[in-house]
Amino acid sequence: MSDTSVFPDPVYRDTVLAPLFEGVKAHYARHMDSINRAHLVMLVETGILTRGLGAQIAAALDAIGKQTDVAALSYTGEHEDYFFLVEAELRRRLGDPGGALHTARSRNDMDHTLFRMELRARAEAALTLMLDLAAALTDKAEAEAETLIVAYTHGQPAQPTTFGHYLAAAIEVLLRDATRLSAAIDGLEHCPMGAAAITTSGFPVDRVRMADLLGFESPQVNSYGCIASVDYVTGLYSALKLVFVHLGRVVQDMAFWSSFEVGQLYVPDSLVQISSIMPQKRNPVPIEHMRHLASVTAGRCDMIVNTMHNTPFTDMNDSEGEVQQAGYAAFGSGGRMLALLTAFLPACGVRADRVAANMDAACVTITELADTLVRDEGLSFRQAHEIAADTARAVIAMEAPLRDGHAAFAEAFETRAGRRTALDAAAFRTAVAPETFVARRDRLGGPAPAALAAALADSRTALGALRTGSGARTTRRASAEQALATAFASLTEV
Structure with a gap:
């Protein structure tokens, strides 16, 4: 059968290849450059490439990086993707030796490595926002440690407690969610480079060196798993989803508490919108925005996890380019929600008059x-x-x-x-008296001042440990970036 068609088909180009190219420009070009530089350093250090050839490729890579305006590139279909564009430019400058950079690697291990590099940066930023929220809520809980509120069960007034006690409960959940997210970030810290297509390489690659140069904790061991397992994706988005499922429940309480009939939460004017027709209205609409942002974020996380369902345990596009990029929207909406909640809750107050009225009406003590x-x-x-x-x-x-x-x-x-x-x-x-009710509940986890102070101290300790872990990862990546720059520069030294 004679086939006179030419790749790429225009429809395939416009619906798949061009959007993927734009995604690489936006998210991955810098990571691909780091992988290229680290791989070249490793190839020279292991003797797979000569130092002379390594120097030529290093100089060409450096020139390409300086002379290419990635943001201005447009997809033409001349090259299948950004990877082949860079390789073609290397060969244009160096001839056939420019193709030596791809020795002992594949786009498979490259892709999963750069996906992890992008995800770990986004996830670390989300974790930082969570920890900032936890710190702000802890400050607020300490300030409101003796501020009485009505606690509700099944939508009915139940018992008196304090705003600080309520917030301490939310803080504990937030910190447990942060611990899960931090563990998921640790799951990103294993480098696939050296797995090549599936089974590693016949060349004596140094996978530990590659992991170090790219700021990973270690290589991911099994080479098949490097390109087939997507638990680094599903684990991360599962952990991220829980953050917003749980915070959404707190936000729903804020909607209930600020309703006219309950009214125990006062939202300041800076966070209230008015009606265009009803002058008496004070609408705390940031609550609604936080609620829908939390739900949208949880839904976006589900979308990514569900996309992996019933896919084969092998390298596949279902876990790559477009799917990875789609997931980043969860970090965008989630980050907005976290930032808004961090500003919102500390700014709110409790209306003592409404609390007292509701307590009197419902016999909560x-x-x-x-x-x-x-x-x-x-x-x-x-x-x-x-x-x-x-x-x-x-x-x-x-x-x-x-x-x-x-x-x-x-x-x-x-x-x-x-x-x-x-x-x-x-x-x-x-x-x-509600004050008696609270004071007599001076047990582990209770609302009495001493018990609450102890719980908040524990939360501050947990918060500090999470910040330390995040800081250690960030420091390791920054140190690796500097080490890579030094090692790459040494390739061109005479």
Whole structure:
């Protein structure tokens, strides 16, 4: 069968090759240049290429880098992709020896290496935003350690706690998510270079040296896995998704708390928009933006993970160029959400008047009354619970605050216990005060000041450890970049 067609087909060029080329320009050209330089250094150091040839290629690579305006390039179809464009330019300058740079490597190991290089930078930046958020929330939690709020369960007023205690819970989740993301970044720290197409190479490549020059912790060992396993992608986006699933729940609470009917969260004017027609409206729309940004980010993470589903365990385009680039949108929307939440929550305040009104209306301290009856009156908790329930029903029916319900309590106590209570009106008011409720919960993880301070201290320790780990990775990459520059420059020294 005679085939007179010429690559690339115009439709394939416009729908696949040109967009991929633009993606390389935007995300990968600098990483490819680093890989080219590191690979050349390794080839010369191992004797696979002579120093003389290495010097020629180094000079040509350097000139190409200085003389090429990558952003101004347009895809013409003359070369299949950016890799072949660079190789063609090397051969134009050096003749056939320009093709020696590709000795003992493949686009397979190159691609998965540069994908990891881009991902680790984006993921580290996301982790930094998370840690900044955790620090801001910890500061806010300490400042609001004694600020009373109503805690809700099943959408109903449940018990009093403090804003600091609530934030401490969110901080612990955030730090656990940060730990998962940090572990996923560690999963990016293994270099595929040297795996070549599938099975390494017949040349004596130094894979450890390549990993070091590119700022990786070590090589990824199995060469088939280097080009086939995509767990570095699925693991990262799975960890990233959880961040926004969990933060989205906190944001939803902010929407509920700032509603007119609840009103315990005050959003300052700088974060409120007005209605174009209803002058009384204060719309805290940043909450809605954070909620949809969190959902969009989680969805984008799912998109990447699901794209890997039922794909073959081999090198494939399903895990490469376009898919990788599509995933970067998750870092964009996620970064916006993290930055907005870091500004939003510390700026908000708690309306003590609304908290007090909601507490009075809902008898949220009634559990402490039951506890007090167990401690001071010697009742079983079930009997105490029944007396407390009778008291709550009575004061709610009277539309009175619980603190004014001593008479109803005394009647319920005598009916249930068969005797008069020793708890007078003053002791009753103390028992059902929200400040008493919080102070008596001075247990590990509780809202009382000492317990909360200890929890926040632990969070600061965890935060510091995560910053240290991130800093160590960043320092290693910066040191490797300098070491690569020095080693590459030495190739041209006489």
